[in-house]
Amino acid sequence: MFSLVACIGERSTGDGDEFLGTRGKIDVEILVREADEHDFVRTVRFVVFDDASVTPTLDINELVTLGEGERDATRFKTTLDVKTNPDKMLVVIVNEPQVMTNTLDAVIFPEQLEEILFQMNDAFGFDHVQPLMSGIPMSGVKRKIVVEKNVSANEVITIERVVARVELWLKKADEIVFARLSTSMNSRVFLENTYGRGYLVTGTETDRTRFQTGLDIENNFGYMQIPSSGFEHVVWNYRGVNVLELSNSPQLICVFYTPERTYEVSDDRNKLFLDIRGITSPDGETGSRTYAFRKYHKIANH
Known part of the structure; x- marks a missing residue:
């Protein structure tokens, strides 16, 4: 801000x-x-x-x-x-x-x-x-x-x-002995259903120039996208020289930026997802797929 x-x-x-x-x-x-x-x-x-x-x-x-x-x-x-x-x-x-x-x-x-x-x-x-x-x-x-x-x-x-910042925080579940990211396992994260463009200028709720209702609606400035097609997938690859060991405390793994937009609540097809792949544990390779809204995500057995 x-x-x-x-x-x-x-x-x-x-x-x-x-x-x-x-x-x-x-x-x-x-x-x-x-x-x-x-x-x-x-x-x-x-x-x-x-x-x-x-x-x-x-x-x-x-x-x-x-x-x-x-x-x-x-x-x-x-x-x-x-x-x-x-x-x-x-x-x-x-x-x-x-x-x-x-x-x-x-x-x-x-x-x-x-x-x-x-x-x-x-x-x-x-x-x-x-x-x-x-x-x-x-x-x-x-x-x-x-x-x-x-x-x-x-x-x-x-x-x-004018973009949202999407952060992925990971921690291992208590019952897991270890969970690791590495280049050898091609550890990576996909951001699904992002979008290639966005509105450059909007007001802010703080200054009462966005999300206003009633008599104040005329003070709103700018638009909010509601896309239904043309989505994109982007990927972050782990490139650390050393293996990254996950701990019991949340760790910031990666950050994406995506244009501001909204979506139909009843339809999962256009919601943002994080698809996490290539994490090793005692049971082999594991991963997870989750909505892009949680502060952190646990890696557990699947």
């Missing part, structure tokens, strides 16, 4: 800026909290709309790229020069895939952002385990921001990944 803290204030304008209207500034700070090993800020795009709840018009669309010395930054600060307006919407996109920069540069309406899909292969390796150098895409949306002349305000916006 990220927190983006914005202090909004007035900036005096000269005669040459009159055609821009009354201007203000947003001092923005992005903080990465409880970051995982891949959650770094590489690029940040700020898109700001005026009169967002009535007839949105574009104020700014700016991309900021961090320098080489900040490639693994978990904190970012900048100042946005914006128009004063009582109904602004701020959209933040972190680590956009490089192939999408031209598309995002051309955005002038909120609806365009809501409909943009990214391809997993443009942001992650073929196995959906490691992000590319551009980083993990993340986004957030905050509505009802007021920028007034001679008034300063603070805004907090939450930034979240």
Whole structure:
């Protein structure tokens, strides 16, 4: 999760800026909290709309790229020069895939952002385990921001990944003498029914721009996929030099990333599964297949 803290204030304008209207500034700070090993800020795009709840018009669309010395930054600060307006919407996109920069540069309406899909292969390796150098895409949306002349305000916006992180934790059952992963046994894990693309920009529940109901439903921003076909399987292979011994305590084995989506509860065919193979025990090779929702999974006799 990220927190983006914005202090909004007035900036005096000269005669040459009159055609821009009354201007203000947003001092923005992005903080990465409880970051995982891949959650770094590489690029940040700020898109700001005026009169967002009535007839949105574009104020700014700016991309900021961090320098080489900040490639693994978990904190970012900048100042946005914006128009004063009582109904602004701020959209933040972190680590956009490089192939999408031209598309995002051309955005002038909120609806365009809501409909943009990214391809997993443009942001992650073929196995959906490691992000590319551009980083993990993340986004957030905050509505009802007021920028007034001679008034300063603070805004907090939450930034979240546009992909879900699937972690596999393994422990051996108490009745098993040993359970091991090794390259000789071709130990591997399949993530079944993942998907090759996802929506790049969505709101967050924290900022009341996602999963809202009733009168607040109009504040929702973005879509949730409900795919019924075109699923993919990806695989993680154990490549350790030494044998990995499982213990009675959960161990993190591997991590996958998958686009956010939902599925029909009554139909197992499109749910995420983890298929674990090539684990040795006193009874020979064993494995397991499970829904991708448990914190850890036991390896036992089958």
